[in-house]
Amino acid sequence: MESSGLNSEVLAGGKKFHIQTNYLEPVEKIVSTIFEEGKVVFKKEVQFRKKDTSDSVPEQVGAVHKEMISEIELLYYIAEKVKTIRHASSNNKLGLVFLQKNLYDEAKSEFKRAIELDSDSIESYKNLGLVHYETGELEEAERILKAGIEKHDDYPDIHNALGRVYSKQLKFNPALEEFEKALELNKNYVEVHYNIVLALLRSIISQSDEEKHPDVQQLKDRALDHLQKAEKFIDSETLIESYEYFDEDDIENTLKVLEKIEDVYTLESINSFENEFYLKFMFGGKGKDDKFISEHITRLKDAIKKYPYYADLRNYLGIAYLIQCRNLFLNALDEFRQALKINPNYKKAQKNLKLAENDGKGFLILLRAILK
Helix, strand or coil, X not given: CEEEEEEEEEEECCEEEEEEEEEECCCCEXXXXXXXXXXXXXXXXXXXXXXXXXXXXXXXXXXXXXXXXXXXXXXXXXXXXXXXXXXXXHHHHHHHHHHHCCCHXXXXXXXXXXXXXXXXXXXXXXXXXXXXXXXXXXXXXXXXXXXXHXXXXXXXXXXXXXXXXXXXXXXXXXXXXXXXXXXXXXXXXXXXXXXXXXXXXXXXXXXXXXXXXXXXXXXXXXXXXXXXXXXXXXXXXXXXXXXHHHHCCCHHXXXXXXXXCCCCCCHHHHHXXXXXXXXXXXXXXXXXXXXXHHHHHHHHHHHHHHCCCCHHHHHHHHHHHHHXXXXXXXXXXXXXXXXXXXXXXXXXXXXXXXHHHXXXXXXXXXXXXXXX
């Protein structure tokens, strides 16, 4: 049963989107969906917060609906702002946000622009290859990723990405070679173990009964070994189900269960809210929004609890703390100035303001350099 549904037509980026938001009573969730030409582009689910008031359902549905409209409008507004600067990192981050929202054409344009601005942007090569992987253009994904590896052979993420492409193409030996290279460069890269499991299971299934690999049991043993190493990467429900099928020697269903999370548990999806934060902070007018920054820090802390093995999240949290310090620092300057408005002869406030203005310049330069 659905109730309290809202529908809106939104024009953004020269496109027309339809946004529909409903409350799903059986699961007590609010679901907001963006459609383009009748096709689902992006969907967000929010847990309903129980309240005593009888009108809390329409209130919360309305808030989620409004937020979804604001998000899509702000995203294309930021895209216009990014066009006015030459900053490959911003194009790359914007491309990742478009990719996370399944807006593939926009994502491709941003990654290509990032590469145009910085031909050594290995991350942009990886991400452009990833878009083509998501759209099923595997040969183009392979070409782009190989071009990136020619630029920098020491980036584990791009070897992992190329391994995923080879695995989908059923090129298992090249896939495993790329995964091993990724592990050589980063021995703690847990996601790679998960991808190795998928490649090995696909390899077993792809063999015909007449052409069974003589060492098929060795492939199963390898898959089990890597599945155990990938446990921190996989949610408990999926992990239990996959082990049950594996114990029954049901390789096909083991693969099906694990493939369900293939596009969910990628570093790109985990990082998506960090990229949105950066873009909103730099271009979306959220720079001095203390609540916005505080909520972002909370989300990072929650993500670290779930994924403690991702160094990126710790790095992002450090940057967020610096941004929070920057805002507190600017608040301090305002307070010193307010004190001098009240009493222009207040010597201590004069001294504190002068010291803060002089010494704070270095801190602001540091933050700008980190965000560059």
